[in-house]
Amino acid sequence: MAARNSERTNRPAGNGAATPTTRGATRGQVDAAIRSGLLTGRFIPGKAVTIRGLASELGVSPMPVREVLQRLAAENALEVKSNGRVQVPDMTPERFDEVLKARLLLEPELAERALRSLTRQDIKTLTVIDDEIDSCIVSGDAEAYMQLNHAFHFHIYAASGSQVLLPLIDSLWLQFAPFMRTVYGRVGTVNLVDQHKEAIRAIEQTDAPALRAAISGDITDGMGLLGKEILKNTPGG
Amino acid sequence: MAARNSERTNRPAGNGAATPTTRGATRGQVDAAIRSGLLTGRFIPGKAVTIRGLASELGVSPMPVREVLQRLAAENALEVKSNGRVQVPDMTPERFDEVLKARLLLEPELAERALRSLTRQDIKTLTVIDDEIDSCIVSGDAEAYMQLNHAFHFHIYAASGSQVLLPLIDSLWLQFAPFMRTVYGRVGTVNLVDQHKEAIRAIEQTDAPALRAAISGDITDGMGLLGKEILKNTPGG
DNA sequence: CGTGTCATTTTGTGATCACAAAATTGCGGC
DNA sequence: GCCGCAATTTTGTGATCACAAAATGACACG
Known part of the structure; x- marks a missing residue:
């Protein structure tokens, strides 16, 4: 009675009847x-x-x-x-330096590329997100802050319709985010500064150089806090 | 004859006794x-x-x-x-434009970063590769050319010991290489120009700006040929 | 009490299976 | 002869299995 290959429903887990359609x-x-x-x-x-x-x-x-x-x-x-x-790979000074450099090279470029596609509605959305970010900073909710900060940046980048640069930037965020979280868990979120408002203003005025500057500054500001921590926490260099 | 879960060697294919050791x-x-x-x-x-x-x-x-x-x-x-x-994704003008832009942003940066690590031995290796490339261009062996061109660039980049930028560039090459090949198959390799010799000279002299210029120029030269073709072969735009 | 060794458990890997969706083919109707 | 529909084949997906290597824990010995 080898009854093993009979009556195999093959989906005993979770999805009962919820996902009968989409592939994968x-x-x-x-x-x-x-x-x-x-x-x-x-x-x-x-x-x-x-x-x-x-x-x-x-x-x-x-x-x-x-x-x-x-x-x-x-x-x-x-x-x-x-x-x-x-x-999850842990951060080293070298890795950190490379991620920072890569972000500074790619993200302002993609932001500028997205500039012409950003509508008034997008500006509104970005403003809402940024407001929520501000309240997260004061309330100290690091996890929500990270999710919103990601949403803010990628709402801009996604407008570019990019198929190449966007995945590269995605990879970069995935690389530094976990480390970022441990830092916020240690030093809190009150020291956080960003240049989101400058970015929004630049988008409103369709000012490409200003947008580049805001994104660059935001990256430098945000990573600056992390950079100080990493040197402290890698004793063996 | 249920015997299904007995005597399963689980490796009937190919590897006879060659790879009993390494994981994956x-x-x-x-x-x-x-x-x-x-x-x-x-x-x-x-x-x-x-x-x-x-x-x-x-x-x-x-x-x-x-x-x-x-x-x-x-x-x-x-x-x-x-x-x-x-x-294999086919190339579009937008994709091509993005890949070109990304290459120009990342590759000169990583080349400069590798500059201080490149030894006399590396220069020798690069010279050998470039000589083989030249003979491939005249002989019209597109496949060998592509492999050697990749080897030339990545021999430089790999010297940087990069863990972040190098994988990004890797991704970019994987994206345009297949398209590149179809172009060479159509127009041949005789029109190819590169700035490898300028790059080698810059490395010899540890001249960072010159190396950046050579890599940038090499990318522009190499992609230029492709760029003309892609506009021809995407009628529907 | 510390250390080396062996047994046990955990974990990744490759293979095979069953099923569903998609693609392809064949056939009938218009 | 061409188009639409049904049967068949192909293909991806998720599950389970068996095995090996690695990690973990237990135990004996110094």
Whole structure:
């Protein structure tokens, strides 16, 4: 009675009858979950992440998790060590320096490219997001702050319709976000400064150089706080 | 005759006794094969690539192929369409413009960063590669040319020890290489010009601005040929 | 009490399977 | 002869399995 290949529904987990349609729905869900977790700092640098662990946590089989982890490793959001284990890479001064440089090269460029596509409605949305950011800073909600800050920047960048630069910038954010979170957890959010209002004004006036300057300044301001911390926390250099 | 879960060797394919050791050896093999295939233009833009097809072609199970395809899709070297099919993305004027811009932003930067690490031995290697490139141009061997051109650039970039910028540039090359190949197949290699010799001289003299200029010029030269073609071959714009 | 070694458990990997959606083919009707 | 619909094949997806390597824990020995 080898009854093993009979009556295999193959979807005992979670999705009961919710997602009968779209192709690769489970993977998309898993991908979104982990990505958002990385961007809001729910994954700690250096912490190992196991396939089976994540799978059972998300209520799916290990299979989609495997693929998503590979994807994220390809984007350098995760690191596969020589033994196959996957972990959130921890920040080094060199890495930090490179991420900062790359952001300064790419993000102002893409912002400028998006400038002509940004509508009055976008300005309104950005203003709302920035207001929420301000309240997060005072309330000290680091996780919400990170999510909103990401939303602010990528609402601008996404307007460019970019297919090349945007994924590159995405990869960069995934790389520094987890480290960012640990810093905010340590020093709080009250010291945060940004140049979002300058950016909004530049968009309103369709002033490309001013927008570039605002984005550059925002990056420098935001990463400045992180840069000081990283030197403190890497004793062995 | 239920005997299904007994005597499963689980490795009937290819690796007989060659790779009993390293973790994830098969995946690495598959990854290298497909990557190299993309960089030398053995995959044609627009052409669909199937998991099972590649798997049987490489003599492995679909599993490692799936993961590698996901990786490459994450690097934008491949495109997953809404129905799940994977194909080599074809070039559009917008994409081309973005890749060019991104290359010009990132590659000179990384070249300069690598400058201080490049030894006399590296210069020797680069000279050898460039000589081979010259002979490929006259002999018209596009595939070898592409492989050597990649080797030339990345021999420089790799010296930087970069962990962030290098993967970004890697992604960019994977994106335009397949298109590049189709152009060379159409117009030949005789029209190719590069600024490799200027780059080598700049490295010899540790002249950062000159190296940046050489890399920038080389990118502009190399992509210039492609740029003219893409406008011709996208009638629908 | 510390350390090296062995057994156990965890974990990644590759393979195979069953199913659904998509693509392809074949056939009938107009 | 051409178009639309149904049957068939192809293909991606998620699940489960078996195995090996690595990590972990237990235990004996010094």
